[in-house]
Amino acid sequence: MKHPQPASSAGYSCPTPDHGSRSPRVLMGHGGGGLLTQELIRSVFLKAFGLPDEGLADAAVLEPAAGRLAFTTDAFVVRPLFFPGGSIGELAVNGTVNDLAMVAAMPRYLAASFVIEEGLAISDLSRIAQGMAAAAREAGVRIVAGDTKVVERGHGDGVYITTSGIGHVPAGISLSPDRVAAGDIVLISGTIGDHGMAIMKVREDLGFEADITSDTAALHDLVAEILRCCKATRLLRDPTRGGLATCLNEIADQTRHGLEIDEQTVPIATAVAAGCEVLGLDVWQIANEGKLVAIVPASHAEDVLRVMRDHPRGRQAAVIGRVVGDHPGRVVVRTAIGGRRVVPMPVGELLPRIC
Amino acid sequence: MKHLGEYRDADTTRRLLAEIGQLATRPWSIMEVCGGQTHSLIHHGLDQLLPPTIEMIHGPGCPVCVTPAAFLDHAIAIALRPETILCSFGDMLRVPGSQESLLAAKARGADVRVVYSPLDAVRLAEAEPTREVVFLAIGFETTAPANAMAVKLAHHRGLANFSMLVSQVLVPPAIEAILRDPATRVDAFLAAGHVASVMGTGDYPELAARYHVPIVVTGFEPVDLLEGIRRAVLCLEEGRLGVENAYPRAVADEGNPVAQATIHEVFELCDQEWRGLGWIPQSGWQLAPAYVDHDAALRFPASMADTRAAAEPSPCRSGDVLRGLLKPSDCPLFGKECTPQTPLGATMVSSEGACAAYFHAGR
Numbered sequence: 001m002k003h004p005q006p007a008s009s010a011g012y013s014c015p016t017p018d019h020g021s022r023s024p025r026v027l028m029g030h031g032g033g034g035l036l037t038q039e040l041i042r043s044v045f046l047k048a049f050g051l052p053d054e055g056l057a058d059a060a061v062l063e064p065a066a067g068r069l070a071f072t073t074d075a076f077v078v079r080p081l082f083f084p085g086g087s088i089g090e091l092a093v094n095g096t097v098n099d100l101a102m103v104a105a106m107p108r109y110l111a112a113s114f115v116i117e118e119g120l121a122i123s124d125l126s127r128i129a130q131g132m133a134a135a136a137r138e139a140g141v142r143i144v145a146g147d148t149k150v151v152e153r154g155h156g157d158g159v160y161i162t163t164s165g166i167g168h169v170p171a172g173i174s175l176s177p178d179r180v181a182a183g184d185i186v187l188i189s190g191t192i193g194d195h196g197m198a199i200m201k202v203r204e205d206l207g208f209e210a211d212i213t214s215d216t217a218a219l220h221d222l223v224a225e226i227l228r229c230c231k232a233t234r235l236l237r238d239p240t241r242g243g244l245a246t247c248l249n250e251i252a253d254q255t256r257h258g259l260e261i262d263e264q265t266v267p268i269a270t271a272v273a274a275g276c277e278v279l280g281l282d283v284w285q286i287a288n289e290g291k292l293v294a295i296v297p298a299s300h301a302e303d304v305l306r307v308m309r310d311h312p313r314g315r316q317a318a319v320i321g322r323v324v325g326d327h328p329g330r331v332v333v334r335t336a337i338g339g340r341r342v343v344p345m346p347v348g349e350l351l352p353r354i355c
Numbered sequence: 356m357k358h359l360g361e362y363r364d365a366d367t368t369r370r371l372l373a374e375i376g377q378l379a380t381r382p383w384s385i386m387e388v389c390g391g392q393t394h395s396l397i398h399h400g401l402d403q404l405l406p407p408t409i410e411m412i413h414g415p416g417c418p419v420c421v422t423p424a425a426f427l428d429h430a431i432a433i434a435l436r437p438e439t440i441l442c443s444f445g446d447m448l449r450v451p452g453s454q455e456s457l458l459a460a461k462a463r464g465a466d467v468r469v470v471y472s473p474l475d476a477v478r479l480a481e482a483e484p485t486r487e488v489v490f491l492a493i494g495f496e497t498t499a500p501a502n503a504m505a506v507k508l509a510h511h512r513g514l515a516n517f518s519m520l521v522s523q524v525l526v527p528p529a530i531e532a533i534l535r536d537p538a539t540r541v542d543a544f545l546a547a548g549h550v551a552s553v554m555g556t557g558d559y560p561e562l563a564a565r566y567h568v569p570i571v572v573t574g575f576e577p578v579d580l581l582e583g584i585r586r587a588v589l590c591l592e593e594g595r596l597g598v599e600n601a602y603p604r605a606v607a608d609e610g611n612p613v614a615q616a617t618i619h620e621v622f623e624l625c626d627q628e629w630r631g632l633g634w635i636p637q638s639g640w641q642l643a644p645a646y647v648d649h650d651a652a653l654r655f656p657a658s659m660a661d662t663r664a665a666a667e668p669s670p671c672r673s674g675d676v677l678r679g680l681l682k683p684s685d686c687p688l689f690g691k692e693c694t695p696q697t698p699l700g701a702t703m704v705s706s707e708g709a710c711a712a713y714f715h716a717g718r
Contacts (some may be wrong), residue, residue, distance in 0.1 A: 157439030204471060253632075277359070279471065330717065337368040337577050340402015347449075347695045349458070 011285055026120045028207035029132035040148065044122065044247030047142045047230045048129035049136070053297055060144035062109060065168035070095060070105030073164040074146025081124065081158045084198045085173040085214030088161055094218045095240070096165040097139045101220035102236045102292065104175050104227060110136065111145035112163045117156035128159065141165070146150060167220075173227055177254035179234045185301035187294045188261060189222060190215070191318040192244050193272040196350075201275065210271035217290030222313040229307040230300040237293045242346050245284040248331045249345040259331045261321035261343070269297030295323065360577035363399070376406035378588045384410045385587050386533070386679055388526060389547035390417025390497075390708065391575050397712045399577045409584065410538075413712070415529050416547055417448050419705035420673065421629045426493075426522045427452035429657040433489055433520065434465035435692065439481065439565035442476040443491040445469045450704045453669075473505035473519075478493050480509060480517035489651045492519040496550045499523050499640060500614035502637035506642065506649050518651035521641055523533040524627055526550050527558040528638035533678055534566040540682035541679055543574040543587040545580070548602035553618075555610025559598040567596050574602040622647055630701055631674035671700030676709050683713040690714060 014079045029036040054061055077094040092112065110134065116125065136143050194215040201212055219238065227233055235255070239247035244266070252259045268283055276283040290313065296304045302320060309316030331343040387393055391411045396402045402411055408640040415421050431452055434441035448457045448467065461467040466486075469475050473490050480488035502519065509517035526547060533539055544557060551572045559570045569590035573583025583601040584588070590599065600606055620643070627639025642650045642696075670688060675681035683689055683702070695697040695711055702708035 051369065093359075157645060331401075332717075335364045335398075335400045336363055337399055337401070337404070339402075339404050341400045344715040344717075349448075 005135050019249075022258075024122055025148055026116050026118055026122060026125065026154065028118050028150055031116070031148060037148065040122075044125060044126050044129050044147075045146060048133040049127070049146075050133075052144050054274050060109070060111070062144065062166075065108065065282050067171050067259045068102050068169040069104050069168050070167045072099040073162060074099060075160065075162045076177070076220045077157065077160050078199065080199075080202055081128065083202050084212065085195075085212055086129050087131045088159065089128035090135045090216045092161040092163045092218050093135035093139060093141070093143075094289060095162040096239075097135075097141060097218040097220055098238045098290075098292075100165050100167035101218070101223040102238055103169065104173045104223060104236070106224070107139060107141045107165055107218075107220055107221075109166045110141050110163050111142045111165075112143055112161060113147045113161075114149070115156055115160040116148060116150050117158050117353050118150055118153040120158050125159065128161075134302055135218065139220060145340070156347055170227075172231060173233075175233060176227070177235060177251070180251070180255040180257055180295055180323055181234070181297075182257060182323050183298050184234055185298050186248075186261065186320055186321040186323065187296065187301065187305060187308065187318055188239075188244070188266065188320050189292045189294070189314040190290075191220070191267045191269045192239065192270065192291065193276065193283040193286035193290055194269060195289040196243065197275050198286075200279070210275060212275065214269050215288055215290035218289065219313055222292070222308065222311045225307050225311050226294055226296075226304055230296050230304050232300065233296050233304070235295040235296060239288050239293055241287050243283070243285040243287055244293070245331070245343050245346055247283070248343060251293070251295070252329050253324055253333050257330050258324040258327035258329070260324045261333050262296045262327075262335045263333050265318050265320045267316045267318050281350065282346075284343060285350055299324075333335040339348040345346040359576065362574075362578040362582050364578060366579055367429075367578050368401075368404075371578065371585055372406070374678045375409060375581065375585050375588055378585065378592055379406060379408040379659045380592060382410065383542045383588060383591050384412055384679070385543045385545060385584060386412040386414045386532065386541040387545040387580070388414040388416040388594045389545075389550070389575075390420065390705065391549070392545060392547065392573065392580060393417070393578060393709055393712050395575050395577065399437075399678070401577055401580060405584070408587070413676070413683075413709035414533070414544075414679065415528065415629065415677040416495065416496065417702070417705050417708050418524065419450055420677065420701040420708045421524055421631065422447070422450070422493050422522050422701065423630045424451070424453045424629045424669075425628070425657070426520070427653070428454065429458070430491055431455065431457060431460045432658065433463070433651060433655045435461050435466050438489070439487040439489050439655075440466045440468060440479060441489050442468050442470045442479065444471075444493070446706055447491060447493060449698070450701045451698055474508065475518055477505050477509050477512075479515065479537060480514045481512070483517060485655075487514065488517050489655070490517070492521045492523060495499070495524055495526055495547070496554045496618075497547075499618045499622065499625070500553060500611075503523055506621050509649060510646060515648070518649045518654050519642070520651040521622075522627070523622065523640040524618065524629060525638050525640070527562060528635050529629065529632070530570075530633045531562060531566075532632060532638070534562070534568065534592045536678060539678065540678055543569040543571065544592055544599045545583045545587060546570050548572055548574040548605055549580070551600075551602070551606045552608065553611050553614050553686050554610050555615075556598055557607065557610075558601060561677065562595055563598050569596055570598050570601045572598070572602050573604050574605065576578075587605075592687050592704040593637075631671075633674075669699065673700035673702040673710065676702055686710070
């Protein structure tokens with residue numbers, strides 16, 4: 001049998017393949033490690049974060065800082081990706097910066113990993129990266145390493161971001177639950193519940209008119225001011241997921257002391273309090289992303305309060321209670337009308353009450 | 356919020372507490388019927404501020420707590436069907452059925468969604484015409500108007516894919532069931548103000564007369580609750596056995612006629628099972644014949660397996676708690692086998708449930 005002649009290429013061409021380089025949305029190919037991945041990194045991430053001094057390599061090479069290092073990591077999952085007051089991008093930077101700040105570390109470097117859902121608008125991803133870059137600039141940290149992966153549509157909520165951070169801890173500062181003593185004073189840097197309610201308002205399309213914005217913010221600068229004022233500061237914590245109730249219960253548990261909180265002194269924005277009343281939610285359990293709880297010796301409490309109130313992140317700071325020798329491990333609230341109740345550790349998912 | 360402050364005013368509560376202390380010449384047991392009142396009493400620490408003569412007994416008025424396990428099993432079976440989206444108020448999700456909760460079913464793949472209003476479920480049915488949207492219509496007379504409105508709306512819009520699994524319960528028959536129990540030691544009732552704001556106070560004079568108890572319609576804030584308690588103590592001390600309205604800013608004697616008309620158009624009376632209390636005749640509402648097309652119980656009948664599992668006995672004594680025969684903290688399971696993380700009964704789940712309220716408040 002005679003082999004057919006090979007077809008001539010003359011007058012024939014393949015249809016131009018769609019590489020997707022002009023796609024307005026993230027494609028699976030953007031996670032394939034090839035040209036599309038490079039393009040995504042250049043057009044979105046390097047554009048926002050800048051090219052590291054050392055160029056692109058498999059790892060960032062950093063100058064060691066003197067003294068002790070703090071190192072932490074946090075994963076960020078939020079729906080919707082954009083909300084009043086910020087986006088997942090600002091959260092991912094500020095969250096890790098704050099975790100460093102809570103051990104008194106000055107944040108230096110961040111690494112960021114992105115798990116992106118196929119179909120996410122590139123413009124949204126750019127906005128998120130720009131938000132991260134702005135937050136990093138404001139916090140004085142550099143994003144020096146990163147990674148992207150793409151998962152199939154339906155397997156993610158747009159994008160998940162994990163950030164890891166390195167900071168250095170100044171000499172002479174040591175924050176620890178072991179240093180907390182009965183008689184110490186508990187302060188908070190401002191109103192509670194703003195972030196969680198801002199998210200809920202847009203996520204659940206609650207339709208009530210209220211000006212509630214997320215409080216997402218970096219707190220290391222406020223922390224530096226607090227520590228400058230009071231080197232004997234015992235402990236700092238940021239009441240994020242699980243809210244003030246979780247934060248205080250963790251402190252009581254780890255310090256093996258009791259906490260006594262005056263309900264009336266805890267600052268709450270009127271709109272947030274009203275939203276919680278309507279929805280049957282406990283504002284003490286609602287997340288914050290730009291607040292801290294500080295425990296300081298009673299002798300320094302007034303000075304620390306003044307320093308906090310002088311700082312833009314602590315304008316509404318307040319003394320909310322004290323560390324007590326009674327009821328170790330428990331948080332007790334004195335209610336506005338003079339009653340008392342124990343503040344429980346929240347169980348799990350925040351579920352609104354029926355009526 | 357502007358008005359909330361005045362009903363949480365420390366001076367007013369102090370004055371009312373002192374007055375109650377002076378009025379009560381002997382011990383009195385007063386039942387607050389509604390879970391919202393229980394929550395408020397404990398949240399504000401009122402239970403500890405009351406004089407020792409006054410004992411508050413926490414009644415069966417938490418809709419989550421009295422919804423029977425068999426109903427939840429049925430709801431879970433419906434939720435696990437691939438074509439359905441099950442919509443519920445949030446705090447039903449953690450309540451254990453006989454085998455598992457809706458949260459556990461959700462983790463196994465059931466499409467369960469929290470809604471804030473039954474009208475959200477109607478909107479979902481419109482948006483998802485190829486799915487069956489089932490709303491868990493639970494609650495007392497307070498949730499009934501909105502639930503009825505949702506069915507009417509779905510019916511009017513021809514949404515054949517919208518249905519409701521109904522477990523609507525009524526307060527007056529529950530009060531009567533408690534009063535009829537010879538073991539009952541309730542001297543007076545605080546009736547739920549929001550229920551009365553819908554249904555009015557008309558059901559109560561006959562109950563008060565027949566069982567010789569004062570019934571005081573009461574609100575939810577500390578000052579409201581103390582005013583209700585003060586009026587109840589005054590009635591008891593003076594031997595007046597009637598109905599009083601201590602919540603006139605929200606409750607008119609005739610209630611809300613528009614809401615009542617909607618309820619009576621959509622629902623009809625039926626016998627109803629209460630978790631912990633058993634079957635109480637004519638104590639619930641089911642969909643009226645004109646709306647049975649939207650009855651999820653008929654559209655997705657419960658299997659024998661669902662009913663059998665729910666009939667198995669439970670060590671939980673929430674029935675005694677709901678009737679005021681047992682304080683939550685006196686239950687041998689309380690805080691040991693039974694905690695909010697591992698609830699054996701619904702009263703440990705809802706923040707309005709007496710057991711959970713005690714547990715959370717460290718009572």
